[in-house]
Amino acid sequence: MSELTLTLLRLGLLALLWIFIFSVVAVLRTDLYGTAVSRRGQRKAAKRQAKEQRKAARAPQPAAVGAGGAAGAAGVAAGAAGAPGAPVPVSAPADGAPAPRWGRGRGKGAPTTLVVTEGPLTGTTLPLRSGGLLIGRNPECALVLDDDYASGRHCRIYPDPTNRGGWVVEDLGSTNGTFIGRDKLTSARPVEIGTTLRIGKTVLELRG
Amino acid sequence: MTTTVEPLTPRTRRNSELGLLVLAIGIVLLAWVTTDLNRNGTVPANIIPIAGGFTVLVLSVHLVLRWKAAYADPVLLPIATVLNGLGLVMIHRLDLARGKLGTDGDAYRQIIWTTLAVALAVAVIIVLRDHRLLRRYTYVSMAVGFVLLLLPLVPGLGQTINGSQIWISLGPLNFQPGEFAKIALAIFFAGYLVQTRDVLSLAGKRVLGFTFPRGRDLGPILVAWLLAVLILVFQKDLGTALLFFGLFVAMLYVATERVSWIAIGLLLFGAAVAFALSAFTHFQKRVDLWLDPFSPDNLERSNQLANGLWGMASGGLTGTGLGAGRPWLTSFAESDFIFSSLGEELGLFGSVAILVLYLIFCERGIRTALGVRDGFGKLLAIGLTFSVAFQLFIVIGGVTRVIPLTGLTTPFMSLGGSSLLANWVIVALLLRISDQARRPMPEIPVGVASDDPSPAEVTQVVRMS
Numbered sequence: 001m002s003e004l005t006l007t008l009l010r011l012g013l014l015a016l017l018w019i020f021i022f023s024v025v026a027v028l029r030t031d032l033y034g035t036a037v038s039r040r041g042q043r044k045a046a047k048r049q050a051k052e053q054r055k056a057a058r059a060p061q062p063a064a065v066g067a068g069g070a071a072g073a074a075g076v077a078a079g080a081a082g083a084p085g086a087p088v089p090v091s092a093p094a095d096g097a098p099a100p101r102w103g104r105g106r107g108k109g110a111p112t113t114l115v116v117t118e119g120p121l122t123g124t125t126l127p128l129r130s131g132g133l134l135i136g137r138n139p140e141c142a143l144v145l146d147d148d149y150a151s152g153r154h155c156r157i158y159p160d161p162t163n164r165g166g167w168v169v170e171d172l173g174s175t176n177g178t179f180i181g182r183d184k185l186t187s188a189r190p191v192e193i194g195t196t197l198r199i200g201k202t203v204l205e206l207r208g
Numbered sequence: 209m210t211t212t213v214e215p216l217t218p219r220t221r222r223n224s225e226l227g228l229l230v231l232a233i234g235i236v237l238l239a240w241v242t243t244d245l246n247r248n249g250t251v252p253a254n255i256i257p258i259a260g261g262f263t264v265l266v267l268s269v270h271l272v273l274r275w276k277a278a279y280a281d282p283v284l285l286p287i288a289t290v291l292n293g294l295g296l297v298m299i300h301r302l303d304l305a306r307g308k309l310g311t312d313g314d315a316y317r318q319i320i321w322t323t324l325a326v327a328l329a330v331a332v333i334i335v336l337r338d339h340r341l342l343r344r345y346t347y348v349s350m351a352v353g354f355v356l357l358l359l360p361l362v363p364g365l366g367q368t369i370n371g372s373q374i375w376i377s378l379g380p381l382n383f384q385p386g387e388f389a390k391i392a393l394a395i396f397f398a399g400y401l402v403q404t405r406d407v408l409s410l411a412g413k414r415v416l417g418f419t420f421p422r423g424r425d426l427g428p429i430l431v432a433w434l435l436a437v438l439i440l441v442f443q444k445d446l447g448t449a450l451l452f453f454g455l456f457v458a459m460l461y462v463a464t465e466r467v468s469w470i471a472i473g474l475l476l477f478g479a480a481v482a483f484a485l486s487a488f489t490h491f492q493k494r495v496d497l498w499l500d501p502f503s504p505d506n507l508e509r510s511n512q513l514a515n516g517l518w519g520m521a522s523g524g525l526t527g528t529g530l531g532a533g534r535p536w537l538t539s540f541a542e543s544d545f546i547f548s549s550l551g552e553e554l555g556l557f558g559s560v561a562i563l564v565l566y567l568i569f570c571e572r573g574i575r576t577a578l579g580v581r582d583g584f585g586k587l588l589a590i591g592l593t594f595s596v597a598f599q600l601f602i603v604i605g606g607v608t609r610v611i612p613l614t615g616l617t618t619p620f621m622s623l624g625g626s627s628l629l630a631n632w633v634i635v636a637l638l639l640r641i642s643d644q645a646r647r648p649m650p651e652i653p654v655g656v657a658s659d660d661p662s663p664a665e666v667t668q669v670v671r672m673s
C-alpha cells in the first residue's frame with residue numbers, strides 16, 4: 001500500500017470524525033423541545049414606533065398621520081398576538097359574572113387563548129389546546145405559577161365533552177381553590193370568552 | 209409585556225439518528241481498515257461478517273428505539289457507537305502488535321462483551337417502560353449498590369490487581385462490581401434526594417454568605433463519606449472513592465442548589481485524602497509519580513505514565529495513523545491508557561474529537577435532565593451523566609497528568625466487560641429518560657366523568673421518611 005494512500009486514509013479518518021461531530025451539532029441545533037417563550041407584538045410595536053418617531057423628527061407635518069396609523073397597526077399586531085397592549089383596553093369584569101366581552105353574544109365564539117391579566121406572569125398568553133391545559137405549580141403544567149397559594153396541579157381547562165366548541169374549567173382539588181369572580185369552583189364549569197379565573201394572586205381571562 | 213408560551217411539537221428525529229449511525233459505522237470501519245492496511249498491508253479478511261454483525265447490532269438498537277422510545281435523544285446512540293467502535297479498533301490494533309490473533313485476542317472478547325452490553329441496553333429499553341418505575345426500588349438499589357461496592361473486600365472473592373482491590377473473580381471471569389454500583393447508587397441518590405431535598409435545602413443558618421445545613425442533616429453526607437473512606441482504606445482505590453463521593457455531592461448540590469454542600473464535600477474528601485496520603489505508601493507513590501514522572505527513580509518504578517505522555521507527544525497534530533504508532537510500549541495501553549494510545553495514533557485532532565464526543569454526550573444527558581418533568585428523572589439523569597463525566601475526568605486527567613493517576617476505565621472504550629455493560633445500561637437509561645423528556649405533553653383524556661381518575665392523574669403515594 002502506497003504511502004500516499006495511507007496518509008490519505010489517516011487524514012480522511014480525522015476529517016470524518018470531525019464531520020461526524022459537526023453533523024451531530026447540526027442535529028442538535030434543530031433539536032428543540034419544551035416550551036417556546038416568545039415576546040411578540042411589543043417588540044414589533046416598539047420598532048415601528050421608533051421608526052415613526054424618526055420619521056416624525058424629519059418631517060413633522062405628514063408624520064402625525066403616519067404615526068397614528070402605525071400605532072393602530074401596532075395595536076392590531078399586538079392584538080393578534082393576544083396582547084393586552086395599550087390600544088386594546090383590558091377590562092377584567094369585577095362583578096364576577098362570566099360576562100361576554102367585545103359585544104359578542106353569550107356562548108358565541110369559543111375562546112381560543114388564555115391570558116394572564118394579573119399576577120407575576122401578567123401578559124402571558126397560552127393557546128388553548130385540544131388536549132387540555134393544566135395550571136399549577138408543577139413544572140409539568142402548561143402554565144407554571146410561582147405562587148404559594150397555588151397547588152401543584154391546581155386546575156385544568158379542557159374541551160367540553162358535551163358541548164362542541166365549548167371549554168370547561170375544573171378545579172383539581174386545590175388547597176386554596178379556583179375562583180370565577182367570587183364563586184369558588186366546586187365542579188367542572190363551562191367557560192366562555194371573557195370569563196376570569198383567579199388562582200392565588202393570578203387572574204386569568206379567556207379570550208377569543 | 210407580551211409573552212406567548214407555546215409547547216413546541218418535537219419531531220422524533222429518528223431519521224437523523226439513522227443518518228448519524230451510518231456515519232458512525234463508516235468511521236469505525238474506516239478506522240479498522242486503516243489499522244490493518246498499516247499493519248499488514250491488506251484489508252482484513254473477516255471484514256464482511258464482523259462489519260455486518262456490528263451494523264446489525266447497532267441498527268437493532270435503532271429499530272428498538274423506533275418501536276419503544278420514538279422520542280429518545282437522537283445523538284446518544286451514534287456517539288456511543290463511535291466511542292465503542294474506536295475502542296474496539298484500538299484493542300484489535302494492540303492485539304495485532306502483540307501477535308494475539310483470532311479467538312486469543314482481547315478484541316475477540318471485547319466484541320462478545322459489546323454484543324452482550326448492547327443486548328442488555330436493548331433489554332433495558334424494552335422492559336423499562338418508564339424511568340419513574342425505578343423509584344420504587346430506591347432502597348433496594350441502595351442495598352445493591354453498597355453490597356456491590358464492598359463485594360471486593362469479601363475474602364476469597366475479591367482480587368487485588370495492581371495494588372487495588374476492586375475486582376471480584378467468579379470462575380474465569382474477573383469483574384469490577386463498582387461499575388454497576390455506580391448505576392444502583394445513582395438510582396438510590398435520586399430517589400432519596402427527591403424526597404429529602406426540601407429539608408436539606410431549606411433548614412440551616414447563613415454564615416459568610418453560605419447557608420450551612422443543620423447538624424442533624426449532615427447524616428447522609430457523612431454516611432457517603434464513611435463509605436468512600438472505607439473504599440479508600442481497604443480497597444486502596446482513590447478513583448472509585450472519588451467517583452462515589454463526587455457523585456453523591458454533585459447530586460446533593462443539584463437537588464438543593466446549595467454551594468455549601470460542595471464546600472463541605474471538598475473539605476471532607478480533602479481530609480480523607482490527606483489522611484490516606486500520610487498513612488499509605490501506595491498513595492504516596494502515586495502522587496510522586498504524578499508530580500515527577502520522568503525522574504530516574506520513578507521511571508524505574510513505573511514508566512507507564514511517562515510512556516503514555518511520550519506516546520501522545522509523538523502523535524503530534526494529526527497522529528501517526530492507526531496501526532503506525534507504538535502504543536503497545538505503554539503498559540495497560542488497552543485499558544487505563546487507551547486514551548493515550550488513541551492520542552498517539554489519531555493525534556491532537558483525533559483526541560480532541562473524542563473528548564468533544566464525550567462532551568456532547570454529557571451535554572445531552574444534562575439537557576435531558578433539564579427537559580424531563582419529574583424530579584426523580586432529573587436527578588437520575590444528572591447522576592448518570594455526572595458519573596460518566598467524572599469518571600472520564602478522573603481517568604483522562606490521570607493519563608494527561610492533571611491529577612494523580614488512579615485506575616478507572618474510560619467509558620465505552622477501555623477493555624473490560626463490566627465497564628461496557630454498565631455504560632450501555634447508562635445509555636439505555638438516558639435514552640429512556642430523554643424519551644420522556646422530549647415526548648409531547650401527555651394529553652389529558654377528556655370525555656370521561658371527571659371523578660373517574662384517568663391514567664394521567666393517578667396519584668402516587670409517597671411515603672415520607
